[in-house]
Amino acid sequence: MGRITLEGVTKRFGDVEVIPPLNLDIEDGEFVVFVGPSGCGKSTLLRLIAGLEDVSAGRILIDGTDATEASPAKRGLAMVFQSYALYPHMSVRKNIAFPLKMAGMDKAEQDRRIAAAANALNLTDYLDRRPGQLSGGQRQRVAIGRAIVREPSAFLFDEPLSNLDAALRVGMRLEISELHTRLRTTMIYVTHDQVEAMTLADKIVVLHAGRIEQVGSPLDLYMRPRNVFVAGFIGSPKMNLFTGEAAAEYGARTIGVRPEHIAISTEGGTWKGRVGVSEHLGSDSFFYVEDTGLAETVTVRADGEIGLHHGDEVWLTPSEDKVHKFDDGGDLIE
Amino acid sequence: MARAVTRNTRIGWTIVAWAVALVIFFPILYTIITSFKSEQEAIAGFDLIPSLTLESYQTVQTQNNYFRPFMNSVILAVGSTLLALIVAIPAAWAMAFSPTRHTKNILMWMLSTKMMPAVAVLVPIYLIFLRFGLMDTRIGLTVLLMLINLPIVVWMLYTYFREIPGEILEAARMDGASLRDEILYILTPMAVPGIASTMLLNVILAWNEAFWTIQLTTTSAAPLSAFIASFSSPQGLFWAKLSAASTMAIAPILILGWFSQKQLVRGLTFGAVK
Amino acid sequence: MATRQTASLARLMRAPAIILLLIWMVVPLGMTLYYSFLNYNLLNPAVTSWAGWFNYQYFYTDPAFLDSLWNTLVLVVGVLLITVCGGIAIAILIDKPIFGQGLVRILVISPFFVMPPVAALIWKNMIMHPSYGVFADIAKFFGTSPVDWFAQYPLFSIIIIVAWQWLPFATLILLTSLQSLDGEQMEAAEMDGAPAYSRFIHLVLPHMARAITVVILIQTIFLLSIYAEILVTTNGGPGTASTNLTYLIYRAARLNFDIGGAAAGGVIAVVLANIVAIFLMRAVGKNLD
Numbered sequence: 066m067g068r069i070t071l072e073g074v075t076k077r078f079g080d081v082e083v084i085p086p087l088n089l090d091i092e093d094g095e096f097v098v099f100v101g102p103s104g105c106g107k108s109t110l111l112r113l114i115a116g117l118e119d120v121s122a123g124r125i126l127i128d129g130t131d132a133t134e135a136s137p138a139k140r141g142l143a144m145v146f147q148s149y150a151l152y153p154h155m156s157v158r159k160n161i162a163f164p165l166k167m168a169g170m171d172k173a174e175q176d177r178r179i180a181a182a183a184n185a186l187n188l189t190d191y192l193d194r195r196p197g198q199l200s201g202g203q204r205q206r207v208a209i210g211r212a213i214v215r216e217p218s219a220f221l222f223d224e225p226l227s228n229l230d231a232a233l234r235v236g237m238r239l240e241i242s243e244l245h246t247r248l249r250t251t252m253i254y255v256t257h258d259q260v261e262a263m264t265l266a267d268k269i270v271v272l273h274a275g276r277i278e279q280v281g282s283p284l285d286l287y288m289r290p291r292n293v294f295v296a297g298f299i300g301s302p303k304m305n306l307f308t309g310e311a312a313a314e315y316g317a318r319t320i321g322v323r324p325e326h327i328a329i330s331t332e333g334g335t336w337k338g339r340v341g342v343s344e345h346l347g348s349d350s351f352f353y354v355e356d357t358g359l360a361e362t363v364t365v366r367a368d369g370e371i372g373l374h375h376g377d378e379v380w381l382t383p384s385e386d387k388v389h390k391f392d393d394g395g396d397l398i399e
Numbered sequence: 400m401a402r403a404v405t406r407n408t409r410i411g412w413t414i415v416a417w418a419v420a421l422v423i424f425f426p427i428l429y430t431i432i433t434s435f436k437s438e439q440e441a442i443a444g445f446d447l448i449p450s451l452t453l454e455s456y457q458t459v460q461t462q463n464n465y466f467r468p469f470m471n472s473v474i475l476a477v478g479s480t481l482l483a484l485i486v487a488i489p490a491a492w493a494m495a496f497s498p499t500r501h502t503k504n505i506l507m508w509m510l511s512t513k514m515m516p517a518v519a520v521l522v523p524i525y526l527i528f529l530r531f532g533l534m535d536t537r538i539g540l541t542v543l544l545m546l547i548n549l550p551i552v553v554w555m556l557y558t559y560f561r562e563i564p565g566e567i568l569e570a571a572r573m574d575g576a577s578l579r580d581e582i583l584y585i586l587t588p589m590a591v592p593g594i595a596s597t598m599l600l601n602v603i604l605a606w607n608e609a610f611w612t613i614q615l616t617t618t619s620a621a622p623l624s625a626f627i628a629s630f631s632s633p634q635g636l637f638w639a640k641l642s643a644a645s646t647m648a649i650a651p652i653l654i655l656g657w658f659s660q661k662q663l664v665r666g667l668t669f670g671a672v673k
Numbered sequence: 674m675a676t677r678q679t680a681s682l683a684r685l686m687r688a689p690a691i692i693l694l695l696i697w698m699v700v701p702l703g704m705t706l707y708y709s710f711l712n713y714n715l716l717n718p719a720v721t722s723w724a725g726w727f728n729y730q731y732f733y734t735d736p737a738f739l740d741s742l743w744n745t746l747v748l749v750v751g752v753l754l755i756t757v758c759g760g761i762a763i764a765i766l767i768d769k770p771i772f773g774q775g776l777v778r779i780l781v782i783s784p785f786f787v788m789p790p791v792a793a794l795i796w797k798n799m800i801m802h803p804s805y806g807v808f809a810d811i812a813k814f815f816g817t818s819p820v821d822w823f824a825q826y827p828l829f830s831i832i833i834i835v836a837w838q839w840l841p842f843a844t845l846i847l848l849t850s851l852q853s854l855d856g857e858q859m860e861a862a863e864m865d866g867a868p869a870y871s872r873f874i875h876l877v878l879p880h881m882a883r884a885i886t887v888v889i890l891i892q893t894i895f896l897l898s899i900y901a902e903i904l905v906t907t908n909g910g911p912g913t914a915s916t917n918l919t920y921l922i923y924r925a926a927r928l929n930f931d932i933g934g935a936a937a938g939g940v941i942a943v944v945l946a947n948i949v950a951i952f953l954m955r956a957v958g959k960n961l962d
Contacts, residue, residue, distance in 0.1 A: 656786035
């Protein structure tokens with residue numbers, strides 16, 4: 066079981082309120098990602114759930130029982146740290162065994178669980194090595210192994226992939242995803258990378274300055290961002306956001322259109338401009354169109370085979386029903 | 400700087416460096432050589448080849464009971480270092496892993512006590528030792544040396560502990576470790592190299608301390624530093640014997656010292672030079 | 674980073690060290706301050722009385738006091754000059770690609786581990802002795818008459834001994850600093866055509882400036898308290914020619930049993946040391962984040 070409920074959880078460091086009162090429900094078995102720019106309080110929130118920091122106010126319930134004052138050891142959660150935080154003086158086997166040893170589990174059961182975890186994570190050949198002798202990806206697996214053996218009610222991940230290179234990161238992301246499919250245990254995952262968030266999450270929590278901007282499924286956030294911040298944060302390349310006259314035409318302060326929702330043509334359309342930089346990825350092409358009369362450069366996604374280049378004159382047309390309109394406060398106009 | 404140099408340049412610098420090193424080391428070398436001479440040889444003029452007699456070493460032991468000051472030195476150096484560690488380890492642990500707004504100030508203040516000149520408190524310490532019968536006792540001197548070196552011990556341990564990432568201790572807490580488990584299984588094994596280095600440097604410092612040991616001991620608690628200082632009186636001047644006593648006094652610490660170069664820099668500059 | 678639980682435990686763990694050092698600092702210093710205003714002689718403890726500023730006046734007007742201040746200054750500055758200049762030169766020398774670097778290092782740092790009385794006795798008897806010392810042997814070899822170092826140049830002789838003890842410290846610290854110098858930076862300067870001496874002036878020296886400062890400050894703290902070397906060699910003499918402030922206070926307290934006078938001297942020593950300490954603390958404090 067791993068149902069976690071935050072009720073009015075608040076965190077202050079001295080006079081600074083890093084997390085204003087916050088409510089959140091995490092269902093058993095859910096994969097929840099906290100995402101936001103650095104300094105948005107996502108890691109602090111995770112550490113509050115872990116018990117590594119005290120809450121200033123509010124309650125944390127784990128499976129319905131109040132765990133606000135419980136020590137980290139008593140909460141039954143496992144955590145994977147950004148730096149992996151492996152014990153450098155212990156072998157891989159001892160690292161993985163440590164939480165079991167702390168729980169006072171008998172030796173045979175320990176060995177059985179370690180063998181199973183090592184097998185699942187491809188660590189069997191490395192069990193007698195020290196963490197210092199392992200590669201980044203292997204260390205990451207040891208950290209995950211140490212977390213899964215004790216069968217916690219929830220896993221907490223604190224930017225676990227940020228120390229890996231790009232290729233490894235994609236691989237580990239898949240492994241974590243498979244792990245969740247297999248274990249069906251609640252996972253809370255903190256990242257600043259919205260691609261990780263989109264690919265992993267059942268539910269994304271977008272945080273900004275300690276506040277929850279929006280909670281929803283990845284597609285929900287992508288299709289229906291509730292405000293300008295979420296609209297700009299989710300999606301790569303970023304959604305085009307226009308202010309001024311173009312927005313006023315729609316009766317909004319700001320309008321947003323995703324790059325794939327703008328048609329590009331050499332014959333005619335709403336905005337006339339000139340291709341600046343163009344990126345040809347094969348499957349898609351991205352054009353950064355300038356001199357449109359809009360204040361901002363417009364990003365457009367088009368088919369991979371379209372033959373446009375730097376300096377070409379083009380016409381752009383947004384799909385009317387895909388334009389997001391935001392009011393003065395940055396909130397979506399329904 | 401790994402740069403290509405010609406063989407000749409390298410040989411040239413090597414000769415200069417060895418010449419300088421030997422000049423600096425010469426007084427020690429010459430003392431060791433003289434300690435293996437007979438008294439007649441020792442005053443017969445410059446000579447680097449001794450007859451390799453152990454006569455002087457025997458004399459020092461039989462006439463002056465060398466073993467007693469040696470044991471006193473061991474007890475004082477090791478005892479004061481262990482005492483200091485017992486007090487300093489928890490303090491350094493707390494300051495490194497649970498810092499407060501005042502931690503920096505406390506550390507600086509501790510450092511400042513190290514800068515108090517010993518002679519400034521000679522009068523009160525001397526009177527206190529007289530009053531409480533601590534004169535020429537090992538216990539009094541052990542406690543005093545502990546206090547003198549405590550700031551350095553706290554500082555060194557603090558800088559070593561700071562290098563242990565906090566996340567590892569948090570990981571242990573998440574893994575269900577109690578504070579006791581955390582200290583026993585995680586912190587101590589990781590801190591052992593730092594604690595050993597700190598011990599090493601402080602044994603050296605305590606062994607070589609020569610103000611308080613001379614002021615506060617006469618015979619029964621006198622360590623080697625005070626014992627050797629008594630050789631300055633004219634009646635005891637025998638070159639080979641002096642050399643033998645000196646060699647025995649510095650040999651153990653010289654060898655320890657060779658292993659402690661890195662710690663020396665860290666410990667004596669309070670982390671200001673790395 | 675800590676939770677309330679660990680914070681209160683931390684307070685408990687810090688306490689013994691802080692309390693011990695607090696007592697160690699406050700009690701003796703307080704007593705020194707108190708005694709410095711007393712007429713108190715251990716030879717005649719019955720007539721102890723309040724002295725006001727008398728002890729300070731007495732100290733100040735004593736010609737030995739001014740001598741000792743001057744000697745302290747000469748001793749500190751002389752040793753600093755030798756050790757810092759020598760230390761820079763030797764550090765650069767050891768940092769060169771030489772054969773047996775590790776062994777050279779060990780030989781050079783060895784004097785630091787020789788306890789002060791031994792260092793002083795070695796130099797006094799083995800090296801500088803007017804009839805049996807190595808210097809005398811060298812003089813005889815060249816046919817000149819040997820110098821009686823401690824009688825003719827007492828302070829200079831002590832400076833030599835102390836400098837020999839502290840040269841390894843300066844060398845080691847400066848070498849550590851030198852080794853952290855960015856090799857690419859030096860190579861870039863070489864590519865830019867900077868000759869060796871200008872690389873030294875503009876790159877090496879500024880890089881070592883911090884280490885040099887630390888060496889000067891830390892050594893000064895220790896050099897102000899030079900004691901055993903004087904005790905073993907010249908006993909402060911001839912006259913007051915090699916008496917520094919530390920030795921003067923020691924004599925007042927232990928040989929003249931003048932508790933009040935020695936305490937007043939101690940207060941002066943604290944003031945002097947504090948002037949240096951303030952600068953040292955700043956240098957160290959910058960390094961704490």
